[in-house]
Amino acid sequence: MNSPLWRLAEAAAAMGATPRGVSEAQINGISIDTRKLAPGDLFFAIKGENRDGHDFVDQAIEKGAIAVVSIAKSFTMPQTHRLLVVEEPFEALRRLGRAGRARTKARLIAVTGSVGKTGTKEALRQVLGAQGKTHAPVASYNNHWGVPLTLARLPQDAVFAVSEIGMNSPGEIRPLTAMARPLAAIITTVEPVHLEFFPSVAAIADAKAEVFSGLVPGGTAIINIDNAQAERLKAHAMASPAGRVVTFGTSEKAEIRLASLKEDESGSDVVIDIFGRRLSCRIGMPGRHIAMNMLAVLAGVQALGADIDAALGALRTLVPPEGRGARIALHPPGGEAVLIDESYNANPASMRAMLANLALLSPGPGGRRVAVLGDMLELGPESPRFHAELLEPIARAQVDLVHASGPMMRHLYEALPSSRRGHYAATSAELEPAVVEALQAGDIVAVKGSLGSRMGRIVQALRTRHGSPEEWSRPPC
Ligand SMILES: Nc1ncnc2c1ncn2[C@@H]1O[C@H](COP(=O)(O)OP(=O)(O)OP(=O)(O)O)[C@@H](O)[C@H]1O
Ligand SMILES: [Mg+2]
Structure with missing residues (x-):
């Protein structure tokens, strides 16, 4: 037992x-x-x-x-x-979380960033899990209750642990990282997300950098050097207990550097320079953004003293977390179609990443690239512009048809050329029947929006109507 x-x-x-x-x-x-x-x-x-x-x-x-x-x-x-x-x-839970952390020798890595926290956390779980007992949070348990809950659940004999730490406003990360006391901390990237609560992207960077304040003395701060806020993050790291700053990215200056990336529809072949060693591997999930996150994972592996070569091997079998790019086969009349479920969340950075991935996929005979887009929330006064600006990546990805819902997506919909316009409705519930009806054999359909835009119901409706028989009785997500 x-x-x-x-x-x-x-x-x-x-x-x-x-x-x-x-x-x-x-x-x-x-x-x-x-x-x-x-x-x-x-x-x-x-x-x-x-x-x-x-x-x-x-x-x-x-x-x-x-x-x-x-x-x-x-x-x-x-x-x-x-x-x-x-x-x-609640205070008792925090105390148990602190005690859970204090009693274990687990080497803990914290992950924050505007996007990619959960994907990076899941990759760390997989990669580290192959090398020793690893504990990581359920889903996106990254807030004031998710972090202490995960620490209270930390088995005493874990060898590795991962903590996802998120925030909506300044000052939220500091107490959480103080509780987790990471040996290494990753900031995946800093983007205009939750801008409603911040005066600028630089202010978001400052809030994300709080994660370094909880590092154990001499710990490792891991920073995306390609990000516009990199120098700011570095300055924060230098002022923190971190003993080391490790950078990843495509820049010549990166210590973990993406030397080449060959993308295809099911993943990427990458060549990576790691502290002067040139290594290659296959990443089992498509997208340049995923490859970037994996550089951070490798930096983390190194910082925790785990094995890099074994980690590279484990990246081959990555699986997307639910609602973040999972592919589902559909069977409309007359053939097959592919559904890409990105309904978990959306912001300008992840929308662009999703569209770039859509471009990698070729529709079947008679099929089209279809994007079903719901509002990106919490973007503040610039929100209409962020939505309308998706026009360009949509064109670049050669999306044939865009269905849209929500008051913000209306700004995009109205900017679209009529040839690309599908259906528009005020809510995802109202858009749903039209999207289900419009599916054709050969289509590749990507569904994405902020969680509050409830695009998951469109995914569910497509699965119920066009999925395999075992999908029909799935509960709504
Ligand atoms: N580096 C990246 N750049 C752009 N998009 C990304 C990046 N990493 C992941 N994404 C995309 O962002 C979306 C959210 O990913 P993920 O759930 O990992 O982020 P998160 O930071 O955990 O989000 P949350 O704050 O909701 O917990 C997914 O669609 C994913 O494909
Ligand atoms: Mg998350």
Whole structure:
């Protein structure tokens, strides 16, 4: 049997909690959401904006929670006496996260950046996982609860750990990186994302660079040297506890340098100069942006003291995380089509990256390159311009048809030449039937928008109508 994640007494001590109705037990996991709770988990009754976890305590116990971290109060079911009483459960989670970090020797790498955090995190999980026990967050668990939750779940005997750290405004990353105490920290790139909350892209760079403040003394700061903010990031790194700055990119100055890139529809063949060694490998996911992220991964591998050659081999079998480029075969009348699911998120940088990838794919006989685009959110007053400016990469990618939804995408739609105009609707729900109807054999259809634009429903509708039989009963995502 696996050793427990925590012994109850040990977790209680770390949180300064008072056990009530429970003395010794083994905790196998940590949960803050009863819908995802597994038997043996310790449940934290956290008060969110809309809901209070204390309303779900009975449910948590019913589902097999080993105990509940809660404020002192009575619950309706007698079983709920299995409590770890604290003053504030969220603070208790942070304490357990810090304790989880403190007790392990795992070599931890933090990943932040305007785009590519989760993709980079998943690649690190895969590459490091082949070399030793590796812990990484679920999905995009990168915020004020995602980071401590992931650290509280960190197995004591992990050899490597990855922490994704995100933010919407200045000052958010600093406490999270202080908790994670990374040995190395990557900033994938700095782009105009969440611009609504920042006066400039330079201000975004400053906020991202907070990640370096939590580095253990002598740790490694990993920076994209091609980025316009590189010098600014470097200055922050120099002022941080980092002992080393490692750069990646295409510039001659990069220590991990992309010497050549040959893209095809299923991946890229790359030649990389790593600290003076020239190595080549196959990356199993298409896109120049993915290759750039993989340079950061290799910098991370090196900084953690893992094996570079083994890592290069592991890049061959990368798989896109859900909603970030997964390809799905569709079967419209008369032939086959390909759906590219990019519905997880969108901003100007990732839209361009997606369109560049679309250009690599050749439609089947009679088919077209089709882009189904929803609004990119949180772009501030310049948002209409960011949308209209997609005209150029759309033309470059030789997209034949654009369907669009949302008030911002209207700016793009109206700028399109009539030959490229498909359907437009105010919402993805209204656009959905037309997109499903318009699918033709041979088409390659890429669907992308910010999560709040709900383009996932169009992906789901295409899968339900044109996917394989096993798709028909999939729950909506
Ligand atoms: N370096 C990059 N440049 C441009 N686009 C990228 C880059 N890396 C990834 N992308 C694209 O950005 C989108 C989001 O990727 P990913 O989920 O990895 O980012 P993230 O930073 O984790 O996002 P979030 O802030 O939502 O957690 C995907 O469509 C992906 O293909
Ligand atoms: Mg993410």
